[in-house]
Amino acid sequence: MDTILVIGAGGQIGTVLVQALQQKFGLSQVIASDLKASQSFTGIFEILDATKADDLMSLVRKYQVTQIYHLAAILSASGEANPVRTWELNMQTVLNVLEVARLENVNKVFIPSSIAVFGPSANPVHTSQQTYLDPTTVYGISKVAAENWMQYYHTKYNLDVRSIRYPGVISYQSMPGGGTTDYAVDIYHKAVQGQNYECFLSEDTRLPMIYMDDAIRATLELMDADAERITVRNSYNLAGLSFTPTEVAEAIQQFFPTFQTTYKPDFRQQIANSWPQSIDDSAARRDWGWKPAYDLPRMTEDMIHHLDHQYHADLTQV
Ligand code: NAD
Ligand code: AKB
Numbered sequence: 001m002d003t004i005l006v007i008g009a010g011g012q013i014g015t016v017l018v019q020a021l022q023q024k025f026g027l028s029q030v031i032a033s034d035l036k037a038s039q040s041f042t043g044i045f046e047i048l049d050a051t052k053a054d055d056l057m058s059l060v061r062k063y064q065v066t067q068i069y070h071l072a073a074i075l076s077a078s079g080e081a082n083p084v085r086t087w088e089l090n091m092q093t094v095l096n097v098l099e100v101a102r103l104e105n106v107n108k109v110f111i112p113s114s115i116a117v118f119g120p121s122a123n124p125v126h127t128s129q130q131t132y133l134d135p136t137t138v139y140g141i142s143k144v145a146a147e148n149w150m151q152y153y154h155t156k157y158n159l160d161v162r163s164i165r166y167p168g169v170i171s172y173q174s175m176p177g178g179g180t181t182d183y184a185v186d187i188y189h190k191a192v193q194g195q196n197y198e199c200f201l202s203e204d205t206r207l208p209m210i211y212m213d214d215a216i217r218a219t220l221e222l223m224d225a226d227a228e229r230i231t232v233r234n235s236y237n238l239a240g241l242s243f244t245p246t247e248v249a250e251a252i253q254q255f256f257p258t259f260q261t262t263y264k265p266d267f268r269q270q271i272a273n274s275w276p277q278s279i280d281d282s283a284a285r286r287d288w289g290w291k292p293a294y295d296l297p298r299m300t301e302d303m304i305h306h307l308d309h310q311y312h313a314d315l316t317q318v
Helices: 012-025 053-063 083-103 138-157 183-192 212-224 245-253 268-273 282-288 296-317
Strands: 004-007 030-034 044-047 067-070 108-110 164-166 168-170 197-199 207-211 241-243 261-263
Touching: 004 012, 004 053, 012 030, 012 067, 012 212, 030 053, 053 083, 067 083, 083 108, 083 138, 108 212, 164 212, 168 183, 168 212, 183 197, 183 245, 183 296, 207 212, 212 282, 241 245, 241 296, 245 261, 245 296
Parallel strands: 004 030, 004 067, 030 044, 067 108, 168 207, 197 261
Antiparallel strands: 207 241
């Protein structure tokens, strides 16, 4: 029976992934961990600072962990405020996870990468799996390095480490934590609260995104795939959908016709300009059958349905 450790479980993806893993493996088989305790978890929770290799090792031994999902990182926009700390945290935690997994014979490891690995030299349209990786952010640099470390641990030690280059993840269940794609969650919250939105990217900035349901399903499908089918050991490109702020605002106006967006680009615009507009994920489709389920209208309907319920339920509790 598998025992799963999720590191950085309190973040945007972790809060949703933990629930999916609990459903799949059982409540007693999933250990959620983060820097601070969170009220939102049912099941097992442990405080863990993943920069501390000994603490990570103790936890893996204590629960005889067989799979690790490592989600702790500082994202693109927050990372630019403190590049050295971002490099240290993003790299040290990845190295600790890989090394502990090797030493403790952990069966499978998942460490996400990001579209942030791409930079100005990559073709921005339908960006291919194998292309130039010249990121402009410290976050992107740390993800490229992490991809190379994953490849190294697989090649040298046969560690079964798997990865996806997530696009910007859009969710109603949890808030994003300091990325360049965060506007695409914020805009829905404002609309459902009856407010207009000031966007920090320009109206025509097209970026690759993915709905949380698709991102979680992709993660579980990759981790379920037979090892011999995995031909990419640095990180798989993954496509969900691509849109601009104008397009998402128009999709929201189908539900809230008076909703208005204004545009005031800040430092995140430069980051967004260096990223792809759309992604070629043919390797993921070929190797483990990836296919996204959500387009912009379907995602918008689902986001608004759930957020409407959340805000309405909150109001009735006041
Ligand atoms: P997040 O910022 O929402 O959550 C990260 C979590 O890690 C936080 O709960 C934080 O407390 C925790 N953490 C930070 N330092 C830690 C440490 N030293 N030890 C243990 N935990 C620590 O991030 P997210 O959006 O959930 O992203 C998860 C992963 O997916 C990251 O690797 C990120 O780069 C990647 N990713 C996310 C997106 C996205 O749009 N959310 C897109 C591409 C890639
Ligand atoms: C960010 O904007 O930094 C993240 C990502 C795409 O990695 N959402």
